[in-house]
Amino acid sequence: xxxxxxxxxxxxxxxxxxxxxxxxxxxxxxxxxxxxxxxxxxxxxxxxxxxxxxxxxxxxxxxxxxxxxxxxxxxxxxxxxxxxxxxxxxxxxxxxxxxxxxxxxxxxxxxxxxxxxxxxxxxxxxxxxxxxxxxxxxxxxxxxxxxxxxxxxxxxxxxxxxxxxxxxxxxxxxxxxxxxxxxxxxxxxxxxxxxxxxxxxxxxxxxxxxxxxxxxxxxxxxxxxxxxxxxxxxxxxxxxxxxxxxxxxxxxxxxxxxxxxxxxxxxxxxxxxxxxxxxxxxxxxxxxxxxxxxxxxxxxxxxxxxx
Amino acid sequence: xxxxxxxxxxxxxxxxxxxxxxxxxxxxxxxxxxxxxxxxxxxxxxxxxxxxxxxxxxxxxxxxxxxxxxxxxxxxxxxxxxxxxxxxxxxxxxxxxxxxxxxxxxxxxxxxxxxxxxxxxxxxxxxxxxxxxxxxxxxxxxxxxxxxxxxxxxxxxxxxxxxxxxxxxxxxxxxxxxxxxxxxxxxxxxxxxxxxxxxxxxxxxxxxxxxxxxxxxxxxxxxxxxxxxxxxxxxxxxxxxxxxxxxxxxxxxxxxxxxxxxxxxxxxxxxxxxxxxxxxxxxxxxxxxxxxxxxxxxxxxxxxxxxxxxxxxxxxxxxxxxxxxxxxxxxxxxxxxxxxxxxxxxxxxxxxxxxxxxxxxxxxxxxxxxxxxxxxxxxxxxxxxxxxxxxxxxxxxxxxxxxxxxxxxxxxxxxxxxxxxxxxxxxxxxxxxxxxxxxxxxxxxxxxxxxxxxxxxxxxxxxxxxxxxxxxxxxxxxxxxxxxxxxxxxxxxxxxxxxxxxxxxxxxxxxxxxxxxxxxxxxxxxxxxxxxxxxxxxxxxxxxxxxxxxxxxxxxxxxxxxxxxxxxxxxxxxxxxxxxxxxxxxxxxxxxxxxxxxxxxxxxxxxxxxxxxxxxxxxxxxxxxxxxxxxxxxxxxxxxxxxxxxxxxxxxxxxxxxxxxxxxxxxx
Numbered sequence: 016x017x018x019x020x021x022x023x024x025x026x027x028x029x030x031x032x033x034x035x036x037x038x039x040x041x042x043x044x045x046x047x048x049x050x051x052x053x054x055x056x057x058x059x060x061x062x063x064x065x066x067x068x069x070x071x072x073x074x075x076x077x078x079x080x081x082x083x084x085x086x087x088x089x090x091x092x093x094x095x096x097x098x099x100x101x102x103x104x105x106x107x108x109x110x111x112x113x114x115x116x117x118x119x120x121x122x123x124x125x126x127x128x129x130x131x132x133x134x135x136x137x138x139x140x141x142x143x144x145x146x147x148x149x150x151x152x153x154x155x156x157x158x159x160x161x162x163x164x165x166x167x168x169x170x171x172x173x174x175x176x177x178x179x180x181x182x183x184x185x186x187x188x189x190x191x192x193x194x195x196x197x198x199x200x201x202x203x204x205x206x207x208x209x210x211x212x213x214x215x216x217x218x219x220x221x222x223x224x225x226x227x228x229x230x231x232x233x234x235x236x237x238x239x240x241x242x243x244x245x246x247x248x249x250x251x252x253x254x255x256x257x258x259x260x261x262x263x264x265x266x267x268x269x270x271x272x273x274x275x276x277x278x279x280x281x282x283x284x285x286x287x288x289x290x291x292x293x294x295x296x297x298x299x300x301x302x303x304x305x306x307x308x309x310x311x312x313x314x315x316x317x318x319x320x321x322x
Numbered sequence: 323x324x325x326x327x328x329x330x331x332x333x334x335x336x337x338x339x340x341x342x343x344x345x346x347x348x349x350x351x352x353x354x355x356x357x358x359x360x361x362x363x364x365x366x367x368x369x370x371x372x373x374x375x376x377x378x379x380x381x382x383x384x385x386x387x388x389x390x391x392x393x394x395x396x397x398x399x400x401x402x403x404x405x406x407x408x409x410x411x412x413x414x415x416x417x418x419x420x421x422x423x424x425x426x427x428x429x430x431x432x433x434x435x436x437x438x439x440x441x442x443x444x445x446x447x448x449x450x451x452x453x454x455x456x457x458x459x460x461x462x463x464x465x466x467x468x469x470x471x472x473x474x475x476x477x478x479x480x481x482x483x484x485x486x487x488x489x490x491x492x493x494x495x496x497x498x499x500x501x502x503x504x505x506x507x508x509x510x511x512x513x514x515x516x517x518x519x520x521x522x523x524x525x526x527x528x529x530x531x532x533x534x535x536x537x538x539x540x541x542x543x544x545x546x547x548x549x550x551x552x553x554x555x556x557x558x559x560x561x562x563x564x565x566x567x568x569x570x571x572x573x574x575x576x577x578x579x580x581x582x583x584x585x586x587x588x589x590x591x592x593x594x595x596x597x598x599x600x601x602x603x604x605x606x607x608x609x610x611x612x613x614x615x616x617x618x619x620x621x622x623x624x625x626x627x628x629x630x631x632x633x634x635x636x637x638x639x640x641x642x643x644x645x646x647x648x649x650x651x652x653x654x655x656x657x658x659x660x661x662x663x664x665x666x667x668x669x670x671x672x673x674x675x676x677x678x679x680x681x682x683x684x685x686x687x688x689x690x691x692x693x694x695x696x697x698x699x700x701x702x703x704x705x706x707x708x709x710x711x712x713x714x715x716x717x718x719x720x721x722x723x724x725x726x727x728x729x730x731x732x733x734x735x736x737x738x739x740x741x742x743x744x745x746x747x748x749x750x751x752x753x754x755x756x757x758x759x760x761x762x763x764x765x766x767x768x769x770x771x772x773x774x775x776x777x778x779x780x781x782x783x784x785x786x787x788x789x790x791x792x793x794x795x796x797x798x799x800x801x802x803x804x805x806x807x808x809x810x811x812x813x814x815x816x817x818x819x820x821x822x823x824x825x826x827x828x829x830x831x832x833x834x835x836x837x838x839x840x841x842x843x844x845x846x847x848x849x850x851x852x853x854x855x856x857x858x859x860x861x862x863x864x865x866x867x868x869x870x871x872x873x874x875x876x877x878x879x880x881x882x883x884x885x886x887x888x889x890x891x892x893x894x895x896x897x898x899x900x901x902x903x904x905x906x907x908x909x910x911x912x913x914x915x916x917x918x919x920x921x922x923x924x925x926x927x928x929x930x931x932x933x934x935x936x937x938x939x940x941x942x943x944x945x946x947x948x949x950x951x952x953x954x955x956x957x958x959x960x961x962x963x964x965x966x967x968x969x970x971x972x973x974x975x976x977x978x979x980x981x982x983x984x985x986x987x988x989x990x
Contacts, residue, residue, distance in 0.1 A: 051800035052731040060731065067728045074721060078714045085689055085710045089703075092628070094696040102694035106631040111690060116637075119682030126721060127672045133727035134668035139661065193498040194594065196659065196734055200800030204730040207660045210497060210588045212595070214661035231734040233491050233804040235498060236418040242809060301589060 051200040056222040056247070059137060060203030066133050070126055077122055139204050140215035142185065147250075149183040149217070152176070153295040156188075156195035156208040156230065158278040159237030164267075164290055168257040171267050173275065174243040175284035179253035180223045186216040189299045191276055196231035199245050205231050213299055220247040237280030244284065263288040272303065325934030326507065331484045336420065342396075343483040372913040374461035375871055379468050380447025381765055384758070386472055387440035388834075393479065394436050395831055397428035402789070402821040409808045409817070421806040422489035423508065427478065429492025430512060433608070434519060435475040437746070440754045441615045442471075442526055445554045447761060449530060451862035451869065452548045454539025454878045454885065459532040461911040462953070467522040467529065469921030474519025477928050481511040485932075488512040491804065493601050494575065496586035496594045501579045507932050509579065513572050514928040520569050527561035530554060539861070541880035545639070548860045549632060552639050553618030556646035557611045563650070564607040571600035580931075598660070602653040610649040613745070614642060616753030617684055620709060623702040623756050624688045626856050628695030631884055634687045641680030641687075648677050658729040667726035674724035678717060685710060700856070701775035705756035708783045709748055716744030719794070737797025740790040747786045755782065755834075763855045767867045768845040774837035781830025789823025792816035852982040853975075859887035866975055872910055872963060875972035876903045894987045899976055908963040916953045920946050 055061040092099045142149065153164040164171045176199075178184050188197055188208040197216070198205035206216045220226070230241040248256070265271060267287040272294065297303045333339045357363055370378050404421055408414025416424065450458055458464050481487040485507040490499045499509045534555045538547070547555075575597065577583040584590030586597045625632040632638060654662065654670035688710060697703065719741040722728045732738060755778070763769040793801075796816050801808075808817070841848070854863040864886045865874055882888040893899050927942025929935075 051798050053798050063727045063731045066725060067722065067731070070722055070725055070728065071718065074718045078718055081685065081689070081714055082711050085707060088689055088692050089697055089707050092692055092695050092697045094629075094698050099696075100694060101629075101696050103630055103696075105694045106633055106635065108690075111686075112634055112637055115634075115683050115686035115690075116679070118686070119679040122682075123672075123675045123679055123721075126675055126725065130671045130675070130725050130727075131668045133725065134671060135664035137727040137730065138664040138667075139659075139730070140663070192588075193503055194495060196802075198800070198802070200731065204727075205659050205733060209594065209660070211593075212661075227800060227810075229800070229802060231802040233422075233498075235503065236422065236489070239418075239805045239807040239809070 052203075054201055055203065056201045056224070056226060057203060057219040058143065058221070059218050060201060062133075062137060063203050066129060070129060073122065073125060077118060137204065139206050139217065141217060143183040143217045143219055145183045145219070147182045149185040150179060152178075152184055152186050154186050154188040154197055154208060155295065155298055156190040156192070156197070156234070156241075157276050158192045158235060159230075159241040159280040160275075160282040161197070161228070161230075161241065161243045162275065164295055165257065166290075166295070168261065169290060170257055170260045171287040171290045172260075173285040173287075174282050175286075176228060176243060176245045177253060177256055178220055178245060178247050179250040180247045181219070181221055182250060182253075183217055183219045186218070187295065188214045188216060189295065191298050191303070193234045194232050195234045195241070197228070198231040199226055199228040201226045202245065207232065211299060211301055220245065223247050223249065237278060240280030240282070260286050261288055267291060267294065276303075323935075325930070325936070327484070327933040327935065331507075331933075333483075338416075338420070339482050346479075346482075368913060371918055372465070372915045374457070374465050374911045374913055376446045376450050376458050376461065376464060377765065377869065377873075379464055380443045380445075382468055383439040383443030383446055383471070386468075386475060387436050387438075387443060387754075390431050390435040390439070390475055392831065394428055394431040395828060397424045397431070399821075399824050399828055400424055401428065402817075402824040404806065405808060406814070406817045406821045408806065409814050410811045413807060416806065418806045419486075419489060422804070423481075423487040425804055426488045426491055426494075426508075426512070427481075430488075430516075431475075431478060432746075433492065433612075434516060435471070435478065437612050437750055437754075438523065439471055439475075441557070441612055441750075442467075442523070444550075444615060444619065444754075444757050444761070445526075445530055445558075447765060448757075448862060449533060449551055449554050450537075451764075451865070451873055452551050452860050453534065453537065454542055454861045454864075454874060454880060455533070455537045456872050456874065456877075456908070457911065458529050459537055460529050462914055462916060462959075463525050464529055465914065465917035466920055467525040467917075469917040470522030470525070470924060471519045473921040473925045473928070474515040474522070476925055477511060477515040477518065477932070480929070481508065485511065493605065495601075496575060496578070496597050497588050497592075499575060499579075500587050502587070509575075510932040513576050513579070514932050517569065517572055517576075518924050518928050520565055520572075523561060524565045524569075527558040527565065530558040531562060534558070539874075539877045539880050539885075542885065545636065546880055546883050546885065548618075549621035549635065549638050549642070550615065550618035550860075552642050553614040553616075553621075556642050557614045559646055560607045560611050560614075560649060564604045564611070567600055568604035571597055571604065574600075595660075598657065599653070602656045603650075606653040606656070607649045609742075609745070610645055612750045614645060616750045617642070619753040619757040619760070620688060620706050621684075621691075622860065623706050623760060624691040625884075626760075626858050627698045627700055627703040627706075628692045629698070629857065630691055630695040631859070631887075632687070633690035633693070634683075635883060637683060638687055641683050644680045645677055648673065652677065655724055655729070658726045659733045664726075671724045671726050671729075675721050678721055681717060685714065701759040701770070701772055701779060702756040704776060704779045705752040705759075708779060709752040709756075712748030712752070712783070712786070713745065716741060716748050719744060732797055734802055735797040736793040736801045736803055739803050740793035740797060743786070743790050743793075747782070747790075752782065755779070760856065761862070763848075763850040764853075764862055764867050764869070766845075767850055768841065769848045769850060769855055770841045771837050771844070771848070774833060774840060778830045778833045778837060781826050781833060785823045785826030785828075785830060787823065788826060789820050792819045792823075851978060853979075854886075854890075854982070859884045861885045864889070870971060872908045872968070875905060875908075875968050875975070890983070890986075893979075893983050897983070897987055899980060899983070902973075902976070905965050905969040905972060907965045908968055909960045910963060912959055912961055914953070916949055920949045923949065 052064060055064050151166055153166060155162040160174050162171060162173055163176050188206060189212060190208040190210045195208045196205050197208055202218045202220055204216060206214050224247055226245040228243040228245050265287045267290045370382060401424055404414045404416045488494055488508040490504060490509060494509055494512055497503055534551055574585040578585050578587055584592040586592050586594045621632050621638060652670060652674040655674045658667050723741060759770055759775055796813055801813060850867040853865055853867045861878055864878060923942045923945035927939050930938035930942055
């Protein structure tokens, strides 16, 4: 194949590729805009989305011209183009060196500033600024479900986190078995739940509704079923819910916990009307004996029909 | 007698691994029979298996990498198929305990047994030639390194036939990988295989650091070394410092699992965070171990196919060494979501971004290398431009991940999966394919078919974007990684696009094999008589294709940054070669079976440790040690190539080069 043919082919493919990319990507991107982390329901998630979009825009301003220049330079200086100036010994220019070091350095300085401020403002353990006192929730990851203990309300739930809208929620998190990550994409920051350790997280949902939550760190065979729902409701409704739940139904005492910690997956939401005192601290201290019985091989947890 | 090994280890009740095992066994048997039939065993034994020639070892490394690429890709397409099928009420065709093995094996194989041997293969083949020397510093050790790597690859693949592989992900985080949660042999396969291949990798690093620092052609000062040698040096320095940490981390996990220690357990004072630190102190530099030599390949390609020296050579060298050092100061960015405070997160976030500066400089320098050049669009150039367009996007998402508040909402999601495939496929794999095409004629004496090569490029380029751009979107939607089952049916279209992309990459891999076979069949049309098919600039193009065992009849005298280019231009100008030098007999290392025997015993020992067959483990260990004792008592370790042979070959070579130079000087 001679060089002209080669360039024509290159150009043709390039053009086809761009068309295909535009046709495929645009509708998909449009349909995918307002979901997950791009549809924040609280201040933390909103601030993080802003940083995501601003940083992307800053970098695109550098990257898009670079990409265009790459294609343009490669194309203009193709061997077949006799109009292009061939400078076979040109290999250094102090001015260009200065510019090519300066462009990424300045970009990183700008982004570094965003990083420094953002890392401190959005530190997960930092309480959110609010006139309303935060709701305390202790989170325990188990094989393979989430336990939410409300120490002040004296109730607990499994795979369902009920929060009052507009009220900051202050989480303490740990794991009774292996590592997991607590993540409600629409509420913002995710954080690890780790055995024998406590992490802290502060989030808030301003919008009412039901949001998806999940574990974002692989934790074994039942991992994909480790999902939960966040129910965000008005504060008075939350108070009524807590009132109604207290004292009724299941008890999370020693026996109840022993039953709960047996490996299971795709667990339906449950509510406990009472919780053994200091259960969270006992789990962190490893005083509640763990019951690590991995599922027998060839007997995987099945997602319920229609899950 | 046989420890944990019973008939239950063979997956009789699981059709997928069973059928795969049978097909692999039949295929291997068929190849072995074919080799027997054409009586090629003695040739293979003398010229490859026991060879201490860096070029042969390089070829074997790359062959191993391509073979493992097929295995790793099979895992990938099975994962994509499962995620396209197991949505909503459907469970797909892979139960969790099988799916979890597949993604663990995919990561382990692609990093340790595809990317690493591919990169090390190029270092083996290219570095001594570019430095203008006859072999690496320790040729026998080089052979041992290769066979230990192959031993690790063998053990990982053995887990398909016997027992299971780890179901913990490719880094085997405790406590999930502890005996309490993973009692099977899977994690043991992982640990033992990586320990054995890790020894090989460290030995390689020792070998190449020594080679580059201590054995260079006369006149080849540090600042005259080709950039690929610089990036190989940086990569090996990182290997030398990082792989021992991996060895320690895995050894501690082995102590936990085998002897009831409590390094990372939940009880007995164990701390799983310690493993996280150790594994990422290795794990993050590991990506630079892979990507720096890739940058070296792009630098060679950019200069050669633009017909110009590399723009800003010193800047490139400096940028490489900055990356080499800063790569150690960033591992905490894997822990932003583990509860560290604002100061720590910000410092490590900014340190991670700082790596973007020298990397950005490199992009611009390749751009200015093309500027003012005469760019020839051969296959390696396609990969270079494809890389420059793709990699800046991967860099963008990488910097996003380095910003802690952004990492808080995309960590561990499919956004992350898309990011690291973006930089590893767009950065490393494209370079490996470029290098494969670029140096193939040097290794075998004929070029690869260009047309098929370009189709393969488009398969990788389009396939990559289709396979991974949808994962960015799903990451934004809150999709995490390693899901054996997808609950949300609205993800299906994106997952299906990703599957199509993976299938296109698969087509590219198939066509790579087709290209190889077709190129072998039609090799007479594309013979590389001159040894310099691309109008190259570095010393590997000075010698024959394929080069003689001793590479150069006399070590070349280096003047200037572009050793071969300078020499070629002078010769063209004067229309004559340099005066015929005084040829001497050449001493070359003998080939030796010590590597393959040692690796055999290492494999036996490793296998026995995995299955608790202690007598066999001791036997294997003694065997491996005995080989070295036996080797230490050898009487001769070099053979002499007589001066007549050297002179005759060199004169023939000079005649061909002279003809070639005449042609060149007449055409310019």
